[in-house]
Amino acid sequence: MPQGFAELLMYVAPPRVQQAQGQWLKRTMEILGVQRLDAADLDLKALWLSPHLLLTQTCGYPLMTELRGKVQVVGRPVYQLPHSANGNHCSLLIARDDDPRQALVEFKGSHGLLNSRDSNSGMNLFRHALAPLQQDGKFFADTTLTGGHRASLAAIKAGNGDLAAIDSVTFDYLARDASEEVAGVKVIARTAEGPCLPYITRLGADADAIRAAMNQALNELPDVAHALAISDVLPASEADYQVLLDYQQQAISLGFPLL
Numbered sequence: 425m426p427q428g429f430a431e432l433l434m435y436v437a438p439p440r441v442q443q444a445q446g447q448w449l450k451r452t453m454e455i456l457g458v459q460r461l462d463a464a465d466l467d468l469k470a471l472w473l474s475p476h477l478l479l480t481q482t483c484g485y486p487l488m489t490e491l492r493g494k495v496q497v498v499g500r501p502v503y504q505l506p507h508s509a510n511g512n513h514c515s516l517l518i519a520r521d522d523d524p525r526q527a528l529v530e531f532k533g534s535h536g537l538l539n540s541r542d543s544n545s546g547m548n549l550f551r552h553a554l555a556p557l558q559q560d561g562k563f564f565a566d567t568t569l570t571g572g573h574r575a576s577l578a579a580i581k582a583g584n585g586d587l588a589a590i591d592s593v594t595f596d597y598l599a600r601d602a603s604e605e606v607a608g609v610k611v612i613a614r615t616a617e618g619p620c621l622p623y624i625t626r627l628g629a630d631a632d633a634i635r636a637a638m639n640q641a642l643n644e645l646p647d648v649a650h651a652l653a654i655s656d657v658l659p660a661s662e663a664d665y666q667v668l669l670d671y672q673q674q675a676i677s678l679g680f681p682l683l
Contacts, residue, residue, distance in 0.1 A: 427459045428478030429471060434621055435593060437574060438601035444651035451641035451648075452479070456634065477626040479634055484665045485544035487622055492662060498623040499635040499657040500664070506599075507592035508620065511658045515549040515589040515615040520580055521608050528613050529557050534586035536564035537576045538683065544668055546573060549615035550589035551683040555675040567683065574598070574605060581608050589615065596653075616671060619664045623657065635659065 430453055432445040453460050458478055463471055472482055472491055479498065482491060502511045517528065525531055539546035554563045568585060570576045576588040577598075592614075598605045623638070625631055638657045642649045649655065675681065 425457060425459045427461050427476065429461050429463045429466070429474055429476050430479045431463050431471060432481055433468065434481040434483070435597065438597060440601060440651050441597050444648045447645060447648045448641055448652065451645060452637045455637040455640055472624065475626055478629065479623060479625055481621050481623050483544050483621055484619055484668050485548045486542050488662065488665050488669050495624045496627050496629060496631050497660050497662060498625050498631045500620045500622050500660040501654045502656045502658055503593055503620060504653045504655050505593060505596040507596055507614070511620055512617040513592045513620050514617045515545045516592055516595050516611045517553065517587060517589055517613045517615065518580060518609045519587050519612050520583070521610045523586065526612070528553070531587045532557060532563055533565045536567045537570050537579055537585035537588035538567055539570055539573050539576055541569070544618060545591035546589050547683055548668055548672055549618060551675045551680060552671040553613065553615045554683065555678040555680040558680045561679050577605055577609065587612065618668055619660065622660055622665065
């Protein structure tokens with residue numbers, strides 16, 4: 425039996441989402457007739473670039489800045505969530521509910537929170553939204569890296585930052601299943617849209633067959649599809665993610681290369 429690494433690690437909360445991803449992945453592997461290898465010793469970048477990769481998910485920004493030409497895009501999910509549509513999502517710029525500021529420009533000189541510098545939703549879309557408002561290449565007086573969207577939410581609520589960009593899929597999952605994590609925050613603005621996080625495989629693999637198996641598994645497991653709020657995996661390519669580099673270039677052209 426063929427073997428390969430298969431991990432879905434980008435959305436791991438709330439617990440029923442993580443559990444549903446595990447069920448979806450298991451059935452997909454069964455349909456493909458591939459034995460899943462243990463990836464416990466691999467970090468994300470090693471997994472993405474493994475010659476034994478069958479299926480995983482990455483962020484659109486590292487796809488275009490680190491992985492371009494080194495992996496193959498399988499597809500992108502269509503989420504049935506409030507801030508996602510047609511295979512696209514956005515970031516929600518959030519602040520504490522009791523913060524009197526209502527407009528994005530009012531947060532100039534405040535404390536910004538980033539989940540990581542290689543994140544599309546937590547940095548690239550954030551930078552693009554703030555670029556028209558920055559002055560001399562600066563918007564925030566200070567920025568802190570939190571390590572994750574849920575950590576950014578917690579930091580905002582604790583008063584350890586003023587404004588953060590939260591991936592809309594993460595936010596909507598939490599709002600649906602773990603509302604306490606988004607209680608006490610408000611949405612100041614939405615960023616521009618971008619294609620949802622891509623599923624990838626190694627170069628040379630049969631991406632069409634993998635995508636077909638993923639969709640077959642969704643159809644066979646309606647409870648899993650409901651928990652994931654995914655109706656379909658659309659065909660996709662690197663070209664679909666060029667818009668993310670366009671957003672980067674727009675920010676740079678406005679004199680805002682770094683957030």
